Amino acid sequence: GAGVSQSPSNKVTEKGKDVELRCDPISGHTALYWYRQSLGQGLEFLIYFQGNSAPDKSGLPSDRFSAERTGGSVSTLTIQRTQQEDSAVYLCASSLVYRGANEKLFFGSGTQLSVL
Amino acid sequence: AQSVTQLGSHVSVSEGALVLLRCNYSSSVPPYLFWYVQYPNQGLQLLLKYTTGATLVKGINGFEAEFKKSETSFHLTKPSAHMSDAAEYFCAVSDFGNEKLTFGTGTRLTIIP
Numbered sequence: 465g466a467g468v469s470q471s472p473s474n475k476v477t478e479k480g481k482d483v484e485l486r487c488d489p490i491s492g493h494t495a496l497y498w499y500r501q502s503l504g505q506g507l508e509f510l511i512y513f514q515g516n517s518a519p520d521k522s523g524l525p526s527d528r529f530s531a532e533r534t535g536g537s538v539s540t541l542t543i544q545r546t547q548q549e550d551s552a553v554y555l556c557a558s559s560l561v562y563r564g565a566n567e568k569l570f571f572g573s574g575t576q577l578s579v580l
Numbered sequence: 581a582q583s584v585t586q587l588g589s590h591v592s593v594s595e596g597a598l599v600l601l602r603c604n605y606s607s608s609v610p611p612y613l614f615w616y617v618q619y620p621n622q623g624l625q626l627l628l629k630y631t632t633g634a635t636l637v638k639g640i641n642g643f644e645a646e647f648k649k650s651e652t653s654f655h656l657t658k659p660s661a662h663m664s665d666a667a668e669y670f671c672a673v674s675d676f677g678n679e680k681l682t683f684g685t686g687t688r689l690t691i692i693p
Contacts, residue, residue, distance in 0.1 A: 468623070499683070504589070506685035507624075507670060520680055555624070569681065571616075571623040 466490075468572035470556050476578045477546055485541040485575045489558030496539050497569065498531060501553040510554075513539060546579045553577070582607045582673045586684035594692045599643075599658040601687050603671030606652065613654040614672040614681065615645055624670065630654065641665070666691045 469488040477483050489496050498510040509523040513533040524530070528547075533539040543550055553574040559567040587602040605611055615627040628639025635647040641664075645656045654671060671684040 497681075504685065507672075507683035509680050509682065512680065523680075557624075568626045568629070569616075569624075571625070573623045 468556055468558055468570050470554075470572035470575050472575060473573065474576045474578075476580065478580055479548060480545055482542065482544045483546055483577065485543075485554050485577070487539045487541070487556030487558075487572060489537065489539070489556070490560075490570055491537075493558035493560050493570070494536065495559045495567070496533060497557040497559075498539070498541050499555045499557065501555055501574065502551075507555065510541070543577075546577075548579050551577055551579045582611065582675055582682045584671050584673050584682055584684035586669075586671050586687050588687055589685065590688045590690065592690040592692055593661045595663055596660050599656070599661045599665065599689065601656040601669050601671075601689065603645075603654045603656065603684060604652055605654060605671070605673040607673055607675055609675050612674040613645075613647060614674070615639065615643070615654075615656050616670045616672060616683075618668045618670065618686075620667070627656070627669070661691050663691050663693065665689060 471486045497512040499507045501507050511518055511521050511531050515536045516533050528544045531541045553576050555574045557569040557571045559569050583606045585604045593599055613630040616624045617627045618624045628637045630637045630647045638644045643658045645654050647654050668686045668688045670686045672681045674681045
């Protein structure tokens with residue numbers, strides 16, 4: 465596709481439910497990143513993938529959060545037993561080459577998650 | 581550990597005035613430094629970046645930033661603000677060889693007509 469695509473754009477869920485957020489990176493981009501943007505908190509790093517493997521999962525807030533990437537393309541971020549503090553915009557980004565953070569990140573428009 | 585501090589969560593300037601958005605970083609190794617911009621209802625996009633070489637970096641839309649190692653700063657400037665510059669601006673830092681990009685909390689720029 466022309467850019468990074470994220471779905472859904474908005475998700476409202478009840479506390480305790482599981483949610484899945486999807487990211488379609490730019491075709492050919494080997495690196496994929498997940499960030500969380502909360503009001504007044506800036507962008508919080510969650511996880512990144514090189515191909516299908518995740519060298520750095522240090523940003524995942526708890527074991528309720530998990531992510532996978534298949535076929536070196538689509539990635540899914542899953543949040544189990546959602547809590548109100550999980551409410552935020554979840555951003556996905558991809559970059560062309562895994563070569564240090566020298567490469568430009570291309571961001572999607574994000575998924576606005578609201579946990580009631 | 582790397583970190584970024586952006587002074588001023590909100591900055592307002594008059595149209596035609598100088599824009600100055602401040603960013604200070606902390607890094608134990610030579611850093612890579614970035615400014616990203618988020619226009620209303622759009623995704624973040626790269627404005628400019630510093631990796632090595634010339635310390636004055638020029639980006640899109642007339643913005644530039646200067647890497648000052650002695651001050652651990654990477655402030656963003658534009659000589660003359662335009663209404664279209666209204667957006668949120670994020671400074672980010674990465675260590676060489678480290679894929680993780682650490683962002684600041686952002687500065688919302690408002691342009692006064």
